[in-house]
Amino acid sequence: MCLILLAWQAHPEYPLVVAANRDEFFARPTAGADFWNEAPDVLAGRDLEAGGTWLGMSRGGRFAALTNFRDFSRNKAGAPSRGELVSRFLAGSQTPQEYLAELEAEQQRYNGFNLLFGAGGELLYFSNCGNGAQSLDAGVYGLSNHLLDTPWPKVARGKSALAGALQALPDEAPLFALLRDERIAPDTELPRTGISLEWERLLSAAFVRSADYGTRSATVLLEDVAGRVRFSEQAFGADGRPGQRREFAFAVTNGASR
Numbered sequence: 001m002c003l004i005l006l007a008w009q010a011h012p013e014y015p016l017v018v019a020a021n022r023d024e025f026f027a028r029p030t031a032g033a034d035f036w037n038e039a040p041d042v043l044a045g046r047d048l049e050a051g052g053t054w055l056g057m058s059r060g061g062r063f064a065a066l067t068n069f070r071d072f073s074r075n076k077a078g079a080p081s082r083g084e085l086v087s088r089f090l091a092g093s094q095t096p097q098e099y100l101a102e103l104e105a106e107q108q109r110y111n112g113f114n115l116l117f118g119a120g121g122e123l124l125y126f127s128n129c130g131n132g133a134q135s136l137d138a139g140v141y142g143l144s145n146h147l148l149d150t151p152w153p154k155v156a157r158g159k160s161a162l163a164g165a166l167q168a169l170p171d172e173a174p175l176f177a178l179l180r181d182e183r184i185a186p187d188t189e190l191p192r193t194g195i196s197l198e199w200e201r202l203l204s205a206a207f208v209r210s211a212d213y214g215t216r217s218a219t220v221l222l223e224d225v226a227g228r229v230r231f232s233e234q235a236f237g238a239d240g241r242p243g244q245r246r247e248f249a250f251a252v253t254n255g256a257s258r
Contacts, residue, residue, distance in 0.1 A: 001020050001055055001065055001066060001143075002021060003021045003142075003143070003144050003158060003179075003206055004018065004055075004067060004116065004141075004142070004143040004144075005019045005020065005141070005142050005143075005155075005159060005178070006018050006142075006143070006162075007141075007163075008123050008137075008138060008140075008141065009139075010139055010140055011169060013169065013170075013224055014166075014169050014170075014222050014223065014224050015223065015225060016063065017166060017169070017222055018055070018219070018221040019158075019165070019175040019179055020065060020179075020218070020219045020221075021179050021207060021215045022055070022217045023213070025212060026211075026212060026216065029049055031045060031046040032233060032244060032246050033045045033056075033231065033246050034246070035248075039087075041058045041091075042056055042091050043056055043057050043059075043231055044057070044087070047081070047083050050081035050083055050084075052082070052083020052085070052086060052087050053086050054086060055086065057223075058091070060252065061119050061252040061253075061254060062090050062092075062118075062119040063090075063118055063119070063123075063221075063223075064085075064090055065115075065117075066082060066083065066114065067114045067143055068111070068113060068114075069112025069113055069127060069145060069147075070146065070193045070195070071129065072194055072195075073194060074111070074112060075112075079110055079111045082111065082113045085103070085110070085113065089117050096117060096118050096120075096122050096123075096124045097122075100126060103115070104133070107126075107128035108128065110128060112128060112129045113127065113128055113129075114130075114145075118136075122135065123135070123136045125141075125143075127148070129147065130147050130148075134148065140159050140163050142155035142158050142159040143155070146193075152191055153189050154185070154204060154206040157181060157206070158181070158206055162175070162178060165178060169222070170222070176218060176232075176234065178206070179207060179215075179218040180206075180218070181207055182205045182206070182209060183205055185205075190204055207240065209239055209240040210238075211238050214236065215236050215240070216235065216236060217235050218233070218234045218236070219233045219234075220232045227251055227252035228252075229248075229249065229251070229252065230249050231247070231248040231249070232245070232247045232248075233246045233247075
């Protein structure tokens with residue numbers, strides 16, 4: 001993912017609300033969201049090149065989502081896919097704290113990442129480029145390709161829009177609308193992450209549109225107080241062309257609610 005906007009325990013009826021865009025090269029093979037054959041409780045898309053995923057939810061109430069940390073100077077050749085960090089938690093049985101211990105022990109194997117993950121009423125954030133783990137309190141959060149709540153323009157705008165969109169629930173339309181924000185930030189507000197100014201401009205929009213690289217999918221995930229989950233994914237092709245829409249609904253099987 002390149003933008004994750006998340007409301008955690010910030011709405012009386014929907015304790016988990018996620019609106020997220022995945023940006024990637026259009027040539028990279030990808031499968032849309034579905035329940036996995038080898039892990040039938042896991043609902044997620046799949047990176048068909050490396051096998052992992054970027055965001056998903058399980059029937060047991062396990063949630064995880066990931067962004068890459070943009071710092072090419074520290075990338076390691078041959079590092080394992082960061083997408084496996086999401087799929088491993090979704091398909092596993094560890095508590096969030098147990099999984100955190102695993103992450104802390106092996107974090108340096110991976111290129112820079114940010115991971116949001118939780119279950120059983122707990123949501124954690126961990127980055128191998130940050131200062132340790134954070135247990136999230138109730139609130140609205142934004143994550144792009146730096147640390148949680150780094151005020152990049154699209155993160156700041158997205159958090160503000162998400163706070164407003166919560167008032168319209170259960171209507172998902174405002175959530176998808178904020179993910180289609182194509183505004184390019186002024187040069188004076190752009191981060192400097194080691195890429196060209198042209199790329200910084202392109203990637204400053206919540207919705208990235210170009211011929212070769214851009215927003216591949218927009219996902220809205222809602223979990224209500226009764227543990228009912230709605231998961232909607234809109235795919236996009238080159239130049240922002242809309243593709244398939246996938247929608248799922250299920251109840252968390254262990255009966256847990258947030």
